[in-house]
Amino acid sequence: MxxxxxxxxxxxxxxxxxxxxxxxxxxxxxxxxxxxxxxxxxxxxxxxxxxxxxxxxxxxxxxxxxxxxxxxxxxxxxxxxxxxxxxxxxxxxxxxxxxxxxxxxxxxxxxxxxxxxxxxxxxxxxxxxxxxxxxxxxxxxxxxxxxxxxxxxxxxxxxxxxxxxxxxxLMTQADRAVDWERDDSATILARIHAADGFPGLADTLFGVPCRLFDAWPEDRLRGAPGALLARRETALCRATRDGALWIGHVRRDGDAGSGIKLPATVAFAAEAAALPEAPLPGWWTADHATWQDIRYEEAAGVGILHFEFYNGAMGTDQCRRLEAAFRWTATRPTRVIVLAGGEEFWSNGIHLNLIEAASESDSPADESWANINAMNDLAEAILRCESHLTVAALAGNAGAGGCFLARCADRVWLRQGVMLNPHYKNMGNLYGSEFWTYLLPPRVGAEGARRLMRQRLPLSARDAVALGFYDTCLAADHAQFGEEVRRQAAALAAAPDLAAQLAAKAARRAADEAVKPLTQWRAEELAEMRRNFYGFDPSYHYARHQFVHKTPQAWTPRHLARHRGRFSP
Incomplete structure (x- = not known):
C-alpha cells in the first residue's frame, strides 16, 4: 500500500x-x-x-x-x-x-x-x-x-x-494539582507520572513556579510534609505526609530558565547547595527503595552496570561519574562487564538541554566541548579495557553518540523493538565523535558507513544486526531480555576459552593502535567538532536551540517527505 x-x-x-x-x-x-x-x-x-x-x-x-x-x-x-x-x-x-x-x-x-x-x-x-x-x-x-x-x-x-x-x-493543571501536606506519596507520584514528558506537573520549589518531572519513591528519608529534605547528584528529595519523593527534573517558569527542562539540582543550583547531601554508600546496591542513576550488581562472574539517565541524555558530570563507575567495575573479580544503560534509553549522547542552559561565562560552545570530551573519555575507557569482555545490552533506544558508545563494547546485544538513530546530522550537520570513524567502517564498509551517517533515518534492532553494526537481537519483552542478557553473559564468563578471548582482544587492540592510535582518531573527530562548536557556521547552535525549546517545524525534512522530491542521502 x-x-x-x-x-x-x-x-x-x-x-x-x-x-x-x-x-x-x-x-x-x-x-x-x-x-x-x-x-x-x-x-x-x-x-x-x-x-x-x-x-x-x-x-x-x-x-x-x-x-x-x-x-x-x-x-x-x-x-x-x-x-x-x-x-x-x-x-x-x-x-x-x-x-x-x-x-x-x-x-x-x-x-x-x-x-x-x-x-x-x-x-x-x-x-x-x-x-x-x-x-x-x-x-x-x-x-x-x-x-x-x-x-x-x-x-x-x-x-x-x-x-x-x-x-x-483535556486534563488541566487544576486536575493534576497536588497538596504536599495532605496527599500521600502514591497520589503525588501518580500525578507526576501522568504529566511526565509533557506538560509536567505545575508546582513550586523554593517559592519559584515550575513544572516537575521524573519522580521516584524514597522509603527512608522523612520530614515535614512539603519540606525539601536533601539532594543527591541531580535530584532533590521532598517529603510527603507518609514518606518522600525524589524529583529528578524541573522546568522553571517565568525567568531565564523558562522552557528548558533541567536536572533539579541544576535548575535550582544555589538553593540545592544549601540542602544536605544524601549520598549512597557506593555503586554496589540492589536497593530499589530510593533514587540512584548509576547502580551496580554482580553475580556469576558478571558485573552489570546500570545507568538510568533521563531521556538518555548524558551531561559532562554524568559521563565522568559513569567513567569512574566503569573503571571501578573493571577492578572487580569478574570476567564480563555488562553496560545495561536504562530501561527506556541506553544513551542519546551529549546533554543538549544542559548545553543550551550554559551561562555566558561558560558558553554553550564551551559546555559542548567539555561534554563531548567527557563522552570520549568514557568511550576510550571502554575501548581500552583488556581485563574483561564488555557487553553493551540495549533494552532501550539509542541515538547519535550513544549508538557508538555502545559499539565501543566487545559485543552489543539489543532488545527486539529497540530503535536507533546513529546519525548526527539532524543536529545542524554535527560531525560526531565517540570514535565512530574508527568503529563503523570495519563493521559496515566505507559505503555503508556513508549511507548510515547521511540518510538520517532510524535503524531497527533487526536491521542493525543484519548490517553487522551490532551483534545480536534478543527477546522483545523487557523482563525476558534482562534474563537472556544475564544468562548469556554468565555463559561468556564461564567459557573455557575466556583467557584466549581476552588475549585475542588485547592483540587486536595493539595491532589497531600500531596502525593508528586511538588518540589520533579522537583528535581528527574533535577537530571537526570544534568547527561545529566554535566555527562560523551556527547550524549546530541553531538546531540545538530549536530542539531544546521544542520549536514547531516549519517544513517537513525531505528525507521523510518523499512525495516532495527524490531524497538523495
Missing part, C-alpha cells in the same frame, strides 16, 4: 511504525502536521491509499478524511475519547485496576468517535507516562495498526467494538 504518515513530530512511536511498515514492503512518506493546506498538498502529491496518524495534536481536516481512510492511533481502550487518555488512566490508577490499550480508529468529524478498525491491550504498569508510551503503547500500536491495515487492504469493514471507555476532557 501507499501510506502517508501525518504526525506532529517524528517521535519514537512514529519511527517504530515507520520501520514496521517499511519492513512489510509498504511505500511510505511522511508530512508533519503543520497546516491543513500542507496536509492537503501532501495527499495530492503522494496519492496514498490510506493515512496513518500515529501522533497528532489537532484534528485531521475534513478535506482529507472525507477523501480516504485516515487511521488515527489513540492511546486508549475502545470507547475512550479525548486528548489526555493516558494521563487520566495513570492518574486514576489504571495500574491497580487492570488493562489499558491502543485503539486505531477512522478519523471523522467528531474527535475519536469514528469506526474502530483494531485495538490491542496491555497490562498497565506503575510507571511514567513517557515510559508507558515508549514501551507498552508502542508495542500495542504496532499490533493494532498492522491489523487495521490488513483489514483495510482486504476490503473488510471495521468490526463492532466492545466499548468500555468514556469521553474525557
Amino acid at each position: 501507499r501510506i502517508l504518515f501525518l504526525a506532529h513530530s517524528f517521535n519514537s512511536l512514529t519511527q517504530r511504525l515507520w520501520d514496521e511498515l517499511c519492513a512489510r514492503g509498504h511505500a511510505l512518506s511522511l508530512e508533519l502536521d503543520i497546516a491543513d493546506s500542507v496536509a492537503e498538498e501532501a495527499v495530492e502529491l503522494f496519492r496514498p491509499d490510506a493515512i496513518v496518524a500515529p501522533f497528532l495534536k489537532r484534528a485531521i481536516p475534513q478535506s482529507v478524511w472525507s477523501r480516504l481512510p485516515c487511521l488515527v492511533v489513540h492511546p486508549g481502550i475502545p470507547g475512550d475519547r479525548g486528548p489526555s487518555a493516558l494521563d487520566w488512566a495513570i492518574q486514576e490508577g489504571a495500574a491497580q485496576w487492570g488493562q489499558w490499550g491502543v485503539t486505531v480508529l477512522q478519523a471523522e468529524a467528531e474527535m475519536d468517535a469514528g469506526p474502530i478498525w483494531a485495538h490491542a491491550e496491555f497490562p498497565m504498569r506503575l510507571a511514567r507516562k513517557s515510559s508507558l508510551y515508549r514501551r507498552e503503547v508502542t508495542e500495542a500500536a504496532c499490533i493494532a495498526v498492522l491489523a487495521a491495515l490488513e483489514r483495510l487492504a482486504g476490503g473488510a469493514r471495521p468490526p463492532p467494538p466492545a466499548c468500555r471507555g468514556r469521553a474525557r476532557p
Whole structure:
C-alpha cells in the first residue's frame, strides 16, 4: 500500500511504525502536521491509499478524511475519547485496576468517535507516562495498526467494538494539582507520572513556579510534609505526609530558565547547595527503595552496570561519574562487564538541554566541548579495557553518540523493538565523535558507513544486526531480555576459552593502535567538532536551540517527505 504518515513530530512511536511498515514492503512518506493546506498538498502529491496518524495534536481536516481512510492511533481502550487518555488512566490508577490499550480508529468529524478498525491491550504498569508510551503503547500500536491495515487492504469493514471507555476532557493543571501536606506519596507520584514528558506537573520549589518531572519513591528519608529534605547528584528529595519523593527534573517558569527542562539540582543550583547531601554508600546496591542513576550488581562472574539517565541524555558530570563507575567495575573479580544503560534509553549522547542552559561565562560552545570530551573519555575507557569482555545490552533506544558508545563494547546485544538513530546530522550537520570513524567502517564498509551517517533515518534492532553494526537481537519483552542478557553473559564468563578471548582482544587492540592510535582518531573527530562548536557556521547552535525549546517545524525534512522530491542521502 501507499501510506502517508501525518504526525506532529517524528517521535519514537512514529519511527517504530515507520520501520514496521517499511519492513512489510509498504511505500511510505511522511508530512508533519503543520497546516491543513500542507496536509492537503501532501495527499495530492503522494496519492496514498490510506493515512496513518500515529501522533497528532489537532484534528485531521475534513478535506482529507472525507477523501480516504485516515487511521488515527489513540492511546486508549475502545470507547475512550479525548486528548489526555493516558494521563487520566495513570492518574486514576489504571495500574491497580487492570488493562489499558491502543485503539486505531477512522478519523471523522467528531474527535475519536469514528469506526474502530483494531485495538490491542496491555497490562498497565506503575510507571511514567513517557515510559508507558515508549514501551507498552508502542508495542500495542504496532499490533493494532498492522491489523487495521490488513483489514483495510482486504476490503473488510471495521468490526463492532466492545466499548468500555468514556469521553474525557483535556486534563488541566487544576486536575493534576497536588497538596504536599495532605496527599500521600502514591497520589503525588501518580500525578507526576501522568504529566511526565509533557506538560509536567505545575508546582513550586523554593517559592519559584515550575513544572516537575521524573519522580521516584524514597522509603527512608522523612520530614515535614512539603519540606525539601536533601539532594543527591541531580535530584532533590521532598517529603510527603507518609514518606518522600525524589524529583529528578524541573522546568522553571517565568525567568531565564523558562522552557528548558533541567536536572533539579541544576535548575535550582544555589538553593540545592544549601540542602544536605544524601549520598549512597557506593555503586554496589540492589536497593530499589530510593533514587540512584548509576547502580551496580554482580553475580556469576558478571558485573552489570546500570545507568538510568533521563531521556538518555548524558551531561559532562554524568559521563565522568559513569567513567569512574566503569573503571571501578573493571577492578572487580569478574570476567564480563555488562553496560545495561536504562530501561527506556541506553544513551542519546551529549546533554543538549544542559548545553543550551550554559551561562555566558561558560558558553554553550564551551559546555559542548567539555561534554563531548567527557563522552570520549568514557568511550576510550571502554575501548581500552583488556581485563574483561564488555557487553553493551540495549533494552532501550539509542541515538547519535550513544549508538557508538555502545559499539565501543566487545559485543552489543539489543532488545527486539529497540530503535536507533546513529546519525548526527539532524543536529545542524554535527560531525560526531565517540570514535565512530574508527568503529563503523570495519563493521559496515566505507559505503555503508556513508549511507548510515547521511540518510538520517532510524535503524531497527533487526536491521542493525543484519548490517553487522551490532551483534545480536534478543527477546522483545523487557523482563525476558534482562534474563537472556544475564544468562548469556554468565555463559561468556564461564567459557573455557575466556583467557584466549581476552588475549585475542588485547592483540587486536595493539595491532589497531600500531596502525593508528586511538588518540589520533579522537583528535581528527574533535577537530571537526570544534568547527561545529566554535566555527562560523551556527547550524549546530541553531538546531540545538530549536530542539531544546521544542520549536514547531516549519517544513517537513525531505528525507521523510518523499512525495516532495527524490531524497538523495
